[in-house]
Amino acid sequence: MRTSNYLLSTQKETPAEAEVISHQLMIRAGMIRKLASGLYTWLPSGLRVLNKVADIVREEMNRAGAVEVLMPVVQPADLWQESGRWDEYGPELLRVKDRQQRDFVLGPTHEEVITSLVRTEVNSYKQLPLNLYQIQTKFRDEVRPRFGIMRGREFTMKDAYSFHLDDSCLAKTYEVMYDTYCRIFERMGLDYRAVIADSGAIGGSVSHEFHVLAASGEDAIAFSDSSGYAANVEMAPAPVADAQVSSGAPVTTATKDSNTSLDAFYSAQGKQANQALTVTVVKGHSDDDAETWVALVLRADHTLNSVKAEKLESVAAPLTIASEEKATQLLGCNPLSANPLECKLPVVADYSAAALADFICGAGTADTYLINANWQEQPATADLRNVEAGDASPDGEGALEIKRGIEVGHIFQLGDKYSQAMNCGVLSETGKHQTLTMGCYGIGVSRIVAAAIEQNHDKFGIIWPDPIAPFKVALIPMNMHKSQRIKDTAEAIYQQLTDLGVEVLFDDRKERPGVMFNDMELIGVPHSIVIGERNLDNQQVEYKNRRSGEKQLLDVDAVSEFVRAL
RNA sequence: CGGUGAGUGGCGCAGCUUGGUAGCGCACUUGGUUUGGGUCCAAGGGGUCGCAGGUUCAAAUCCUGUCUCACCGACCA
Numbered sequence: 295m296r297t298s299n300y301l302l303s304t305q306k307e308t309p310a311e312a313e314v315i316s317h318q319l320m321i322r323a324g325m326i327r328k329l330a331s332g333l334y335t336w337l338p339s340g341l342r343v344l345n346k347v348a349d350i351v352r353e354e355m356n357r358a359g360a361v362e363v364l365m366p367v368v369q370p371a372d373l374w375q376e377s378g379r380w381d382e383y384g385p386e387l388l389r390v391k392d393r394q395q396r397d398f399v400l401g402p403t404h405e406e407v408i409t410s411l412v413r414t415e416v417n418s419y420k421q422l423p424l425n426l427y428q429i430q431t432k433f434r435d436e437v438r439p440r441f442g443i444m445r446g447r448e449f450t451m452k453d454a455y456s457f458h459l460d461d462s463c464l465a466k467t468y469e470v471m472y473d474t475y476c477r478i479f480e481r482m483g484l485d486y487r488a489v490i491a492d493s494g495a496i497g498g499s500v501s502h503e504f505h506v507l508a509a510s511g512e513d514a515i516a517f518s519d520s521s522g523y524a525a526n527v528e529m530a531p532a533p534v535a536d537a538q539v540s541s542g543a544p545v546t547t548a549t550k551d552s553n554t555s556l557d558a559f560y561s562a563q564g565k566q567a568n569q570a571l572t573v574t575v576v577k578g579h580s581d582d583d584a585e586t587w588v589a590l591v592l593r594a595d596h597t598l599n600s601v602k603a604e605k606l607e608s609v610a611a612p613l614t615i616a617s618e619e620k621a622t623q624l625l626g627c628n629p630l631s632a633n634p635l636e637c638k639l640p641v642v643a644d645y646s647a648a649a650l651a652d653f654i655c656g657a658g659t660a661d662t663y664l665i666n667a668n669w670q671e672q673p674a675t676a677d678l679r680n681v682e683a684g685d686a687s688p689d690g691e692g693a694l695e696i697k698r699g700i701e702v703g704h705i706f707q708l709g710d711k712y713s714q715a716m717n718c719g720v721l722s723e724t725g726k727h728q729t730l731t732m733g734c735y736g737i738g739v740s741r742i743v744a745a746a747i748e749q750n751h752d753k754f755g756i757i758w759p760d761p762i763a764p765f766k767v768a769l770i771p772m773n774m775h776k777s778q779r780i781k782d783t784a785e786a787i788y789q790q791l792t793d794l795g796v797e798v799l800f801d802d803r804k805e806r807p808g809v810m811f812n813d814m815e816l817i818g819v820p821h822s823i824v825i826g827e828r829n830l831d832n833q834q835v836e837y838k839n840r841r842s843g844e845k846q847l848l849d850v851d852a853v854s855e856f857v858r859a860l
Numbered sequence: 861c862g863g864u865g866a867g868u869g870g871c872g873c874a875g876c877u878u879g880g881u882a883g884c885g886c887a888c889u890u891g892g893u894u895u896g897g898g899u900c901c902a903a904g905g906g907g908u909c910g911c912a913g914g915u916u917c918a919a920a921u922c923c924u925g926u927c928u929c930a931c932c933g934a935c936c937a
Contacts, residue, residue, distance in 0.1 A: 438934095811898085
């Protein structure tokens with residue numbers, strides 16, 4: 295490709311709206327342009343990378359025995375009503391009507407369509423197991439699109455669905471997909487981790503997420519420092535704390551000045567946040583649909599884990615935290631000063647909160663606190679908090695570390711949630727109808743592009759891993775318009791490399807060398823060949839490696855052999 | 861949806877407090893200059909100041925409404 299025929303679209307300045315480095319660089323390098331919130335056009339360089347990522351995913355899925363299909367983006371509402379998700383999914387599901395006023399959705403995922411397909415096409419156990427996948431556009435009307443392509447509303451996803459007679463067969467395919475995902479991320483040269491995950495709205499039991507590690511990641515991941523344990527912080531169980539014993543110190547009360555922070559108040563009382571309790575009021579769940587509220591009690595240094603909380607029987611899902619007015623009304627005082635020991639609401643205490651003795655907590659009147667309080671009777675307890683660095687690993691080996699990750703893949707053992715609801719089954723060996731069990735396996739293809747940049751960049755721009763680079767080699771002739779021999783050499787090398795099947799970006803613009811160097815580094819082309827008068831006197835050109843910065847001189851005749859070996 | 865902030869050439873911004881009919885840098889065009897790391901000089905093109913209404917002799921500027929966008933929270937590949 296010649297830059298003169300190409301749409302390079304690099305820019306010097308970073309748009310103000312781009313917060314994370316991958317978003318900034320994707321715009322500056324001319325990979326994407328925003329059309330509207332969460333909607334992006336892929337420019338030529340971006341599309342090349344996106345296609346590279348998709349190709350690797352496709353190759354590895356095929357190798358694993360999955361079969362590619364392509365389903366529609368627009369899906370009839372009846373399928374969603376049949377699965378129950380028409381009501382469950384909420385506003386993230388974009389619903390549209392056609393000219394006959396029939397309801398449709400823009401597919402955020404394809405369990406319904408694939409299940410509908412398989413129930414009509416697959417009738418015998420002999421056709422199983424079957425793993426079908428597609429690489430296709432999804433639409434989710436995200437509440438808050440952000441970070442450019444990282445969380446767009448429209449995005450490219452690889453989604454695969456497997457169908458089985460029984461769970462052990464499902465487990466085998468799940469293992470294969472797990473290994474396939476590892477291969478995929480390894481091939482792309484990404485630093486990733488597979489972690490135990492919550493299966494969320496998709497449903498099912500066993501589930502792993504694949505995260506690309508990056509400081510800007512939206513998820514926190516907990517790792518054991520001495521075993522292979524890794525889980526999303528949402529899922530990692532917190533250790534049960536040993537009950538403390540009260541020293542018998544007398545209970546006193548103290549009043550907090552409204553200008554004093556809680557932490558300062560704690561230390562003024564000779565305590566710390568890990569010796570104090572806080573109350574959070576959340577919406578409860580009851581069988582008769584009556585409005586109920588529950589007070590969750592945590593240690594003040596801990597944070598509430600909403601995934602754990604909403605799994606409690608007495609708590610409504612999704613987790614709804616009461617507004618300050620509502621909480622004040624329910625508790626009879628500001629929630630900060632609420633007294634968990636004499637609470638008007640049902641109390642559920644986190645294990646470590648229940649284990650405390652001689653703690654600080656609200657006294658039930660504004661700005662008044664109890665010092666050296668103790669539980670009078672043991673409260674209902676549960677694991678409610680996020681694990682923290684230093685907590686004991688749930689597998690009993692070592693302590694946890696917390697790192698941040700970008701979720702780029704998620705695999706689930708779905709079970710029969712959809713096949714049951716949508717009556718998807720086959721005749722078994724014994725001639726009986728048998729409902730199938732399913733797995734589903736997603737990869738955020740477009741998100742990988744952004745995640746790869748988060749992990750591979752420097753102050754000059756993107757540094758693509760070779761397998762997903764938009765071009766392998768940048769060919770940079772300096773002052774070609776003034777030197778016939780530079781022009782001839784550049785054209786010859788371009789021809790040789792192109793004949794070899796190497797993707798070359800030949801910068802034939804009439805630009806100063808600095809401009810070309812900067813653009814090629816911004817775009818992140820992994821290898822450059824620089825042609826200049828100085829070296830041409832010795833029939834040589836310069837090679838430069840984008841990642842290492844290593845430079846070396848090559849004989850003009852040796853260029854194609856050198857590039858082939860890269 | 862709640863909280864915060866912003867909308868002025870393609871991008872980044874100033875002007876708004878104290879109304880007087882739009883400016884700077886980058887990018888773009890032309891000429892010259894320079895030529896191994898975003899040269900320099902000159903001359904140009906491009907904006908109904910998000911939209912609608914109001915106040916006023918006069919509105920980018922003041923008022924009202926509305927739309928859009930970004931950031932912080934609950935969802936997710």
